[in-house]
């Protein structure tokens with residue numbers, strides 16, 4: 001049986017997987033997508049990614065990089081494959097029956113689909129925040145403390161308390177909850193619950209945070225708070241966000257990727273993509289001609 005390895009350990013040991021070695025041979029300049037799918041200093045590298053649900057070809061040959069400390073927004077009409085592609089980035093599709101992923105996805109040059117990679121620590125390194133806030137039925141403290149405890153990231157109670165405080169501060173929630181850490185997380189408002197979920201993701205020291213329409217269940221004020229938080233988090237993390245809200249993509253992201261029927265049609269600097277799209281399909285979508 002193959003040994004299951006934590007990717008952080010593999011990186012620390014400077015080991016190169018067979019799959020990683022193979023990826024170097026992939027032509028990084030190969031372009032099937034209009035615009036700028038590749039960046040100088042990527043955190044994640046995706047090459048020729050295809051996803052199938054049984055016979056359905058949901059993602060077609062997508063190649064794109066995600067840069068360090070960038071917010072990459074993914075937009076497109078309903079059913080174009082945004083969430084499917086997002087879920088490839090931390091192997092959440094492994095949990096979907098009948099779903100098959102091919103191609104290469106590297107995190108810091110290691111192939112996350114290498115069969116020796118343990119998905120549990122991978123999903124800490126590439127954390128996820130969902131559409132609907134989903135705090136555990138536990139206290140605010142325990143919601144944030146759970147991950148560091150099960151991943152063995154802290155050595156004692158005081159270190160754990162420090163991690164919880166730091167994560168809640170980074171998620172912009174500390175001032176609102178510091179006097180009631182023992183209260184249930186589910187008792188917070190929707191916007192506070194979403195920031196608690198972001199604190200939970202931060203607590204396990206991620207490099208990348210995936211967000212699947214994180215504000216769709218929030219009111220405009222809570223949405224603005226989470227958007228400000230995303231902008232702040234970019235200094236520490238790489239963020240990939242799926243959104244239906246083009247204004248939100250314009251406010252929070254540096255690059256935007258436009259998907260259509262499973263194809264990655266265009267990627268570009270967000271301001272350029274919204275003001276001067278290079279592909280007709282992108283233009284039709286952002287001008288509201290379809291979608």
Ligand SMILES: Nc1ncnc2c1ncn2[C@@H]1O[C@H](COP(=O)(O)OP(=O)(O)OP(=O)(O)O)[C@@H](O)[C@H]1O
Nearest residue numbers: 053056058076077078079080081082083084085096
């Ligand atoms: N578990 C599944 N089984 C079969 N088909 C699926 C499954 N999940 C998604 N699909 C199909 O794959 C395609 C892409 O779906 P996906 O949810 O990724 O799109 P999306 O762009 O995120 O859509 P939305 O904006 O509506 O959330 C759609 O045609 C969808 O019906």
